[in-house]
Amino acid sequence: MALDNETVHNIARLARIEIDPSEVSQTRSALENILELVAQMEAVDTTGIEPMTHPFDATMRLRADAVTEANQRDKFQAIAPKAEGGLYLVPKVID
Amino acid sequence: MFTWDKRWEVVIGLEVHTQLQTKSKIFSGSSIAYGAEPNTQASAVDIALPGVLPVMNLEAARLAVKFGLAIGAHINKRNVFARKNYFYPDLPKGYQISQMELPIVGLGSLEIETDDGIKTIGITRAHLEEDAGKSLHEDFHGQTGIDLNRAGTPLLEIVSEPDMRSPAEAVAYLRKLHSLVRYIEICDGNMQEGSFRCDANVSVRPRGQEELGTRTELKNINSFRFVERAMEYEIERQIDILEDGGSITQETRLYDSDKHETRSMRSKEEAHDYRYFPDPDLPPMVLEDSFLDEVRATLPELPTAKKERFQSEFGLSLDDAQMLTADRETADFFETITKSTKAESKVVANWMSGELFANLNKSELELSESPISTSQFALLLDRIADKTLSGNTAKKVFSALWEKEGEVDEIIEAKGLKQITDTGAIEAVVDEVIAACSEQVQQFKDGNEKVIGFLVGQVMQKSRGKANPQMANEMLRKKLS
Numbered sequence: 001m002a003l004d005n006e007t008v009h010n011i012a013r014l015a016r017i018e019i020d021p022s023e024v025s026q027t028r029s030a031l032e033n034i035l036e037l038v039a040q041m042e043a044v045d046t047t048g049i050e051p052m053t054h055p056f057d058a059t060m061r062l063r064a065d066a067v068t069e070a071n072q073r074d075k076f077q078a079i080a081p082k083a084e085g086g087l088y089l090v091p092k093v094i095d
Numbered sequence: 096m097f098t099w100d101k102r103w104e105v106v107i108g109l110e111v112h113t114q115l116q117t118k119s120k121i122f123s124g125s126s127i128a129y130g131a132e133p134n135t136q137a138s139a140v141d142i143a144l145p146g147v148l149p150v151m152n153l154e155a156a157r158l159a160v161k162f163g164l165a166i167g168a169h170i171n172k173r174n175v176f177a178r179k180n181y182f183y184p185d186l187p188k189g190y191q192i193s194q195m196e197l198p199i200v201g202l203g204s205l206e207i208e209t210d211d212g213i214k215t216i217g218i219t220r221a222h223l224e225e226d227a228g229k230s231l232h233e234d235f236h237g238q239t240g241i242d243l244n245r246a247g248t249p250l251l252e253i254v255s256e257p258d259m260r261s262p263a264e265a266v267a268y269l270r271k272l273h274s275l276v277r278y279i280e281i282c283d284g285n286m287q288e289g290s291f292r293c294d295a296n297v298s299v300r301p302r303g304q305e306e307l308g309t310r311t312e313l314k315n316i317n318s319f320r321f322v323e324r325a326m327e328y329e330i331e332r333q334i335d336i337l338e339d340g341g342s343i344t345q346e347t348r349l350y351d352s353d354k355h356e357t358r359s360m361r362s363k364e365e366a367h368d369y370r371y372f373p374d375p376d377l378p379p380m381v382l383e384d385s386f387l388d389e390v391r392a393t394l395p396e397l398p399t400a401k402k403e404r405f406q407s408e409f410g411l412s413l414d415d416a417q418m419l420t421a422d423r424e425t426a427d428f429f430e431t432i433t434k435s436t437k438a439e440s441k442v443v444a445n446w447m448s449g450e451l452f453a454n455l456n457k458s459e460l461e462l463s464e465s466p467i468s469t470s471q472f473a474l475l476l477d478r479i480a481d482k483t484l485s486g487n488t489a490k491k492v493f494s495a496l497w498e499k500e501g502e503v504d505e506i507i508e509a510k511g512l513k514q515i516t517d518t519g520a521i522e523a524v525v526d527e528v529i530a531a532c533s534e535q536v537q538q539f540k541d542g543n544e545k546v547i548g549f550l551v552g553q554v555m556q557k558s559r560g561k562a563n564p565q566m567a568n569e570m571l572r573k574k575l576s
Contacts, residue, residue: 014368016182016189053175053197053373059381065117065154068124069138076142077134086133087240090184093230 003028003035103334104302106310107265107295107326108257111272112250113282114226114290115158121225121249122149122192129288137228137243143187148376151176155249156380158281159199159223160390162251165279165397166218168203170387176223176377179369184241185228193252195371198222199380200251205275206399207267208417216268217256224250251281257296257307262326266319269293270421271398278398278423286317293322297329299337308333309343313357316350325350329357401426409433409440418448424462431469438476446476450493467496474503487560488512515562518570521554524562525570528553539575547571 008028012019019027073086082089099105120127123140140147163170175197178190200221206213228243253272259265273291276282284291298310313329316322328350333343348357396404398420405416405426419429425447432443451472455465467475475492478484484492484507495506507513515521528550529536539546547568554567 014180014370054375054378056378058378060151060378062153062156062380063124063150065119065152066124067119067126069119069126069136071135072138073134076137076139076144082238084235084240086135087231087235087242088134088184089235089238090241091239092232092237093184093239 003032099330099334100338102302103299103330103337104304105260105262105330106257106298106300106307107259107262109255109259109265109269110294110296111253111255111269112226112292112294113253113276113284115155115249115251115281116283117152117154117158117249119152120247121152121155121223123247125247127245127248131244133240133242134244137246141187141247142243143189149192149374151377151380152249155223156199156382157386157390158249159221159251160382160387161279161394162221162253162276162281163200163203164387164391164394165275166200166203166205168218168221169201170382171197171199171201172382172384172387173197173379174199174223174382175379176374177371178374179224179371181369183227183230184239185230185243185246187228187243187246191225191227192374192377193224193371194222197379205268205271207264207271209264209267214258214264216258216264219254219256221251221253224252226250257298262323262330265295265326266323269322270319274398274422278395280395289317292317295322295326295329297326297333298343299330299333308337309345311343311345311357312347314347314349314360321350321352324352324355325357328355332357395423405429409444411440411444415441415444415448419444428462428469432473432476435470436473436476436480438480442476442479446472446493450490454493454497466499467493471496471503478503478507482516482563483507483514484512485514485555485560485562485564487555488514491560512561515558516566518566521558521562521566521570524554524557525567525574527557529571529574536575 005024005028008019008024008031011031012027077083077086077088080088114127115121117127119125120138120141123138125136125138125141128136134142140149160170162168174194176192177195179193179195180190182189198220200218202220203218204215205218206215208214226245226248228241228246231240231242233240255268259268273284276291277284282290286292293316295313295316296310297313298308300306300308311329311333313325316325329348336343344359347360349360350357402413402416402420405411405419406413409416411419418425420426429443429447432447433440436443451465451467455462460466465472475484475489475496478492479486479489488507491510491512492503492506495501495510496503500506501509532550532553535546535549539550550571551564551568554562554571555564558567
């Protein structure tokens with residue numbers, strides 16, 4: 001499956017991955033290889049096979065509803081780039 | 096009532112986020128109590144430190160199933176969590192754990208009362224997900240503050256079909272849903288604290304057209320009043336554009352209640368590309384039939400069943416039954432009073448919808464905050480039933496109770512409100528009225544039935560409201576016949 005450069009840029013932007021202009025064609029062919037693999041898999045006849053969401057046959061473990069966590073704010077904020085008044089500070093975001 | 100050009104048909108679907116009433120978060124053991132100091136209820140899982148794993152809260156699953164059963168929905172006994180990917184600082188993992196293809200609750204429905212009778216609104220699905228944190232945009236030296244206490248709070252997102260055809264219907268649905276989640280005790284319904292939040296998808300199309308028009312999404316409209324107004328504004332805006340030959344842009348809009356307008360929030364074309372995929376950290380949730388049965392056994396009587404029972408058991412009108420079952424507190428209050436008073440159910444209903452609710456509304460109080468206790472309210476109705484009080488004197492006692500001037504019998508005594516049921520005493524007043532109102536007496540004798548009301552009124556006035564009006568009426572008729 002062929003991708004254009006614009007699609008590559010778009011995917012990169014959605015994933016917040018920076019791609020150097022010199023890497024675009026290399027990234028594009030890597031992505032195309034993955035899509036090629038998907039296309040091959042799609043060609044397999046899967047009639048009667050239930051779609052799988054997870055590779056293992058495991059089912060979820062559920063926990064009882066109880067508060068088990070203590071406040072560790074000081075420890076967490078000690079390794080945060082910026083914190084003030086109990087809040088984490090990040091570059092200004094406006095909707 | 097709001098109307099628009101009848102050539103246009105309005106189509107509304109609602110997405111409601113209800114915060115589930117658990118103690119801890121959906122995937123961690125942090126408390127979800129409201130109002131804590133910032134980030135003191137945000138654990139390593141909630142702030143997404145590397146290496147942590149989510150573990151699902153059983154109670155959140157139980158509450159979601161409870162909702163599904165209450166709306167007669169299909170429960171997906173095998174359901175799957177997915178990652179919804181987007182970047183925002185109050186979402187530290189870079190994705191929200193939600194459900195996409197296999198939500199816990201499948202297709203169900205809810206009945207609403209409209210001006211044209213009962214209407215069934217489809218509920219497409221309800222899925223479990225985690226809430227995000229809060230961004231505080233006040234100025235922190237040009238930066239944004241992040242509080243992650245809310246991150247990971249369990250939500251059930253309830254998605255309706257685009258089945259509503261007016262803002263009024265949408266509000267009726269929203270109220271019904273709000274009442275239901277509180278009835279079955281899965282959500283406290285507190286809109287101020289954000290426990291019950293609504294997004295509305297609104298579009299219009301020429302009447303008769305099958306295909307849906309382009310919709311806009313109204314975000315976070317958090318009171319019943321604003322929901323209706325926001326939708327009304329948006330419908331008018333869309334119709335204006337279409338009538339001028341323009342087209343609607345699919346976008347998210349915010350309602351500004353001060354200016355009464357909606358405005359574009361951001362183009363979500365790109366942001367909407369969430370690239371969902373099954374969350375590898377969480378294998379499928381599998382629910383046993385025995386678990387479903389267990390949850391089913393905890394369901395209380397649902398509003399519709401209660402409304403029907405109130406009509407048959409207490410002989411109430413549809414309107415009264417509806418009013419009394421609108422929420423569980425009101426229904427429980429009614430049943431408590433009815434059980435403990437000698438007054439008829441209809442009298443209880445009238446006094447609740449009349450004096451009690453009027454005063455609560457005026458003082459902006461909830462039923463649970465009423466200054467009049469259930470026992471005193473029941474006693475007041477007893478005194479009407481045993482004819483100590485008339486309707487009018489009972490209102491005076493009610494006001495005194497409201498002002499906390501004492502207990503029912505004390506107030507009756509102190510204010511001298513005991514109804515006169517002594518035949519001799521009433522007869523004296525009746526004779527006095529007959530003597531003073533010869534003109535009206537003659538009119539009555541000439542066949543003017545209505546005048547009796549005036550004459551009874553005179554008796555009541557002269558007895559300062561204390562004569563039993565029924566006895567006065569009977570005595571007047573006897574003497575004038």
